[in-house]
Amino acid sequence: xxxxxxxxxxxxxxxxxxxxxxxxxxxxxxxxxxxxxxxxxxxxxxxxxxxxxxxxxxxxxxxxxxxxxxxxxxxxxxxxxxxxxxxxxxxxxxxxxxxxxxxxxxxxxxxxxxxx
Amino acid sequence: xxxxxxxxxxxxxxxxxxxxxxxxxxxxxxxxxxxxxxxxxxxxxxxxxxxxxxxxxxxxxxxxxxxxxxxxxxxxxxxxxxxxxxxxxxxxxxxxxxxxxxxxxxxxxxxxxxxxxxxxxxxxxxxxxxxxxxxxxxxxxxxxxxxxxxxxxxxxxxxxxxxxxxxxxxxxxxxxxxxxxxxxxxxxxxxxxxxxxxxxxxxxxxxxxxxxxxxxxxxxxxxxxxxxxxxxxxxxxxxxxxxxxxxxxxxxxxxxxxxxxxxxxxxxxxxxxxxxxxxxxxxxxxxxxxxxxxxxxxxxxxxxxxxxxxxxxxxxxxxxxxxxxxxxxxxxxxxxxxxxxxxxxxxxxxxxxxxxxxxxxxxxxxxxxxxxxxxxxxxxxxxxxxxxxxxxxxxxxxxxxxxxxxxxxxxxxxxxxxxxxx
Numbered sequence: 001x002x003x004x005x006x007x008x009x010x011x012x013x014x015x016x017x018x019x020x021x022x023x024x025x026x027x028x029x030x031x032x033x034x035x036x037x038x039x040x041x042x043x044x045x046x047x048x049x050x051x052x053x054x055x056x057x058x059x060x061x062x063x064x065x066x067x068x069x070x071x072x073x074x075x076x077x078x079x080x081x082x083x084x085x086x087x088x089x090x091x092x093x094x095x096x097x098x099x100x101x102x103x104x105x106x107x108x109x110x111x112x113x114x115x116x
Numbered sequence: 117x118x119x120x121x122x123x124x125x126x127x128x129x130x131x132x133x134x135x136x137x138x139x140x141x142x143x144x145x146x147x148x149x150x151x152x153x154x155x156x157x158x159x160x161x162x163x164x165x166x167x168x169x170x171x172x173x174x175x176x177x178x179x180x181x182x183x184x185x186x187x188x189x190x191x192x193x194x195x196x197x198x199x200x201x202x203x204x205x206x207x208x209x210x211x212x213x214x215x216x217x218x219x220x221x222x223x224x225x226x227x228x229x230x231x232x233x234x235x236x237x238x239x240x241x242x243x244x245x246x247x248x249x250x251x252x253x254x255x256x257x258x259x260x261x262x263x264x265x266x267x268x269x270x271x272x273x274x275x276x277x278x279x280x281x282x283x284x285x286x287x288x289x290x291x292x293x294x295x296x297x298x299x300x301x302x303x304x305x306x307x308x309x310x311x312x313x314x315x316x317x318x319x320x321x322x323x324x325x326x327x328x329x330x331x332x333x334x335x336x337x338x339x340x341x342x343x344x345x346x347x348x349x350x351x352x353x354x355x356x357x358x359x360x361x362x363x364x365x366x367x368x369x370x371x372x373x374x375x376x377x378x379x380x381x382x383x384x385x386x387x388x389x390x391x392x393x394x395x396x397x398x399x400x401x402x403x404x405x406x407x408x409x410x411x412x413x414x415x416x417x418x419x420x421x422x423x424x425x426x427x428x429x430x431x432x433x434x435x436x437x438x439x440x441x442x443x444x445x446x447x448x449x450x451x452x453x454x455x456x457x458x459x460x461x462x463x464x465x466x467x468x469x470x471x472x473x474x475x476x477x478x479x480x481x482x483x484x485x486x487x488x489x490x491x492x493x494x495x496x497x498x499x500x501x502x503x504x505x506x507x508x509x510x511x512x513x514x515x516x517x518x519x520x521x522x523x524x525x526x527x528x529x530x531x532x533x534x535x536x537x538x
Contacts, residue, residue: 046151
């Protein structure tokens with residue numbers, strides 16, 4: 001039998017298996033983290049909802065439109081409620097704005113006392 | 117020889133994945149913290165604004181110079197601390213709230229927005245004598261005048277030049293001026309008698325001349341009172357905020373380089389000269405003299421409160437080119453017509469705001485707003501005329517629709533923010 005001229009250094013089977021396990025664990029953890037970070041996109045959605053409520057409140061105050069109403073914006077629904085604030089004179093209102101998604105889940109809400 | 121070393125390669129790759137993953141975790145943590153801070157700030161700002169609106173809308177909620185904690189929506193989550201205190205003829209309203217270390221505050225100088233139906237150019241009580249107009253006198257807006265009415269006349273070589281005597285409706289006035297809002301001067305009067313602004317002040321006795329200091333005091337702190345038994349001269353420096361300057365004899369602002377903002381001055385005599393520009397409230401018992409080209413910016417107040425120590429004829433004098441944006445109050449306690457306190461508005465002097473004077477008024481300048489006075493006089497080099505106006509302008513239409521006054525005759529219940537403070 002001819003003798004091999006070159007030595008080929010190779011990993012043992014155990015070494016290879018350990019390496020594969022480490023790689024798999026690392027990738028799993030990395031994927032979990034990535035999913036978790038992507039999940040923080042909910043904050044972006046909430047931020048968008050808050051901005052939308054701020055714009056809506058500014059519009060209501062400028063237009064002095066103090067009636068209850070519901071408004072659909074994209075896939076969301078803005079519920080507006082304006083009522084006299086108890087204990088104050090008639091020019092003070094409690095403006096409540098709530099954004100819900102199509103399933104009725106509340107995304108953001110905003111309460112403010114406003115004057116005429 | 118080819119090296120295998122799969123474990124080593126794996127460790128290197130794992131390290132890279134760990135670095136990327138920890139960066140992602142850090143990014144997510146920072147993003148979440150920032151968002152939470154944004155949410156808290158948004159809520160605190162809304163609550164602070166709501167608290168101030170509540171305080172403006174319901175005045176009896178907090179007594180003057182008191183503070184109160186309010187739960188805005190009854191959920192135990194939105195509490196604000198509301199504070200009211202007087203600031204000269206105006207009021208200071210404070211609304212503040214906090215969550216952990218995040219604090220939000222609103223401090224506002226508050227006044228009364230006059231109802232347009234209560235705004236008029238002139239109110240002269242009915243003493244059975246007509247008002248005589250001559251020269252380029254202009255009166256624009258609703259006017260309450262004596263039953264004898266208004267007439268054109270010829271004095272000092274000048275006859276009335278306009279087409280209409282009054283550009284607006286004329287209403288009959290009562291025999292007395294509308295009653296002055298005494299609540300307004302309750303605190304001011306006590307300062308003259310006690311030399312104390314309030315019991316919680318930080319009092320500092322000063323020498324006659326204020327050095328070129330920089331003094332800024334927040335309205336959340338105790339009022340800083342600079343006090344002297346002698347005259348005080350302000351020849352420079354910066355004085356801003358919650359500061360009261362009291363002299364038992366005289367205060368002189370002698371330099372245009374002095375910067376004065378929101379400060380209150382109390383002294384028997386107050387002199388403002390040398391083209392000074394600033395924003396202040398000045399209250400005197402003898403006289404206030406505003407020299408040429410001085411500009412007192414909105415919301416400034418000049419108040420003259422006659423008392424037993426006042427001279428025979430106390431007066432506020434505005435020289436040529438002087439501009440006062442705000443209010444002028446003259447409270448004459450004398451009943452004799454020869455010792456009434458009064459206002460002298462020289463030619464070229466301008467008042468943007470309301471004037472209340474239960475004494476005499478010699479108007480040769482311009483009032484972009486309204487004038488309420490007991491008696492009009494016209495002093496010329498040759499004579500003194502009663503009930504005459506020469507080259508005067510009183511135009512209420514020039515008063516800004518955003519003007520907020522001090523409820524001189526309780527003409528309004530609508531409180532508004534005059535100015536945001538620190």
